[in-house]
Amino acid sequence: MLSSLVSALWLAVAGPGDTPATSGPGGATDPDAPWIRYRLGRGESIEDLAVRYGVTGDEIIAANNGAHEFSKGDLVRLQPRRFSPPLASRTVKSSKRRTWAEVAARYDVEVDELRRWNKRFGRRKGVPEGATLTVWFRSGVTSFALSTPPELPEFEPVPGGYSVGKPHRGRIEHAVQLPESDLYTIRFNRLAWGSSFAVRNIQRALAGFRRESGFMGSIFIGAMSQKSGRRLRPHRSHQSGRDIDVRLPAMPHVVGYKLDRTEVDWHAAWMLVDAFVRTDAVQVIFLERKLFARLRSAGLRMGATDTRLAAVMGHVRHSKGHTSHIHVRFDCAAEATQCDQQD
Numbered sequence: 001m002l003s004s005l006v007s008a009l010w011l012a013v014a015g016p017g018d019t020p021a022t023s024g025p026g027g028a029t030d031p032d033a034p035w036i037r038y039r040l041g042r043g044e045s046i047e048d049l050a051v052r053y054g055v056t057g058d059e060i061i062a063a064n065n066g067a068h069e070f071s072k073g074d075l076v077r078l079q080p081r082r083f084s085p086p087l088a089s090r091t092v093k094s095s096k097r098r099t100w101a102e103v104a105a106r107y108d109v110e111v112d113e114l115r116r117w118n119k120r121f122g123r124r125k126g127v128p129e130g131a132t133l134t135v136w137f138r139s140g141v142t143s144f145a146l147s148t149p150p151e152l153p154e155f156e157p158v159p160g161g162y163s164v165g166k167p168h169r170g171r172i173e174h175a176v177q178l179p180e181s182d183l184y185t186i187r188f189n190r191l192a193w194g195s196s197f198a199v200r201n202i203q204r205a206l207a208g209f210r211r212e213s214g215f216m217g218s219i220f221i222g223a224m225s226q227k228s229g230r231r232l233r234p235h236r237s238h239q240s241g242r243d244i245d246v247r248l249p250a251m252p253h254v255v256g257y258k259l260d261r262t263e264v265d266w267h268a269a270w271m272l273v274d275a276f277v278r279t280d281a282v283q284v285i286f287l288e289r290k291l292f293a294r295l296r297s298a299g300l301r302m303g304a305t306d307t308r309l310a311a312v313m314g315h316v317r318h319s320k321g322h323t324s325h326i327h328v329r330f331d332c333a334a335e336a337t338q339c340d341q342q343d
């Protein structure tokens with residue numbers, strides 16, 4: 001079902017004839033592609049880096065003055081052809097005695113891997129009750145190439161939906177409803193109204209995000225505005241069709257809407273925030289300050305340049321309670337002359 005979703009997305013987003021851009025080792029390196037310095041972790045080899053970044057071992061050796069031997073903590077210089085995010089670890093507790101296969105299935109990992117990560121219990125027949133295990137998760141972001149992806153199609157929602165007044169005291173004229181789509185899941189249709197400008201840019205951002213990340217998990221759209229706009233309890237803003245709550249992308253094993261902070265797929269979250277900022281239509285994105293570092297380091301690990309990091313993080317502002325979702329506020333459309341005026 002997921003693979004059919006993703007091929008449908010590719011058709012919808014990239015258009016027939018386009019295939020996901022992947023380039024394996026040996027292809028030409030883009031001379032403008034950024035160089036990175038990767039600090040080698042425990043048990044990581046040059047071969048691991050070669051696979052992850054789509055380069056050859058010889059290229060890595062050449063880029064490091066001919067060095068062949070690397071060990072933990074060494075900085076390895078390389079020019080990636082593609083990125084795939086590293087694994088992230090998490091500790092989980094087994095509330096009762098389980099078989100290795102049960103635990104592996106639950107977190108969607110291999111039994112052998114799970115035993116290797118948990119040498120303390122690895123030779124036992126099963127996972128003892130109360131055992132604390134380390135599990136490494138793959139991000140839902142699949143590897144992606146650095147080459148420029150094809151242009152997105154233009155989405156054309158009904159024009160004429162305008163924001164009037166302030167996000168905290170306003171309304172919408174001729175509101176446009178965000179249509180159902182494979183790109184996202186709308187939680188409340190009656191709260192999925194916005195300005196034409198916001199709706200068009202939500203679609204552009206999410207199409208761009210899906211195309212570039214290959215992320216197949218759900219993207220939940222929470223509250224936007226009511227059809228008329230105006231006060232929407234318990235929110236303060238969300239009144240003029242420019243505000244939208246989007247749940248952060250979850251690690252692949254998470255099912256349903258509820259999301260705990262440790263279950264966020266930060267690599268996908270970085271790409272999601274980046275996709276919103278790239279619409280050039282976003283005023284601000286709210287998130288709890290204590291999570292800024294996670295977003296930022298995910299961006300760094302995925303090869304974002306300093307300029308890009310600054311551009312994206314420059315849009316992110318602290319707002320309390322935004323730990324499992326971001327709140328995106330769009331700009332006023334040029335033609336919405338009463339937007340942000342006192343209503």
Ligand SMILES: [Zn+2]
Nearest residue numbers: 235244245327
């Ligand atoms: Zn909100």
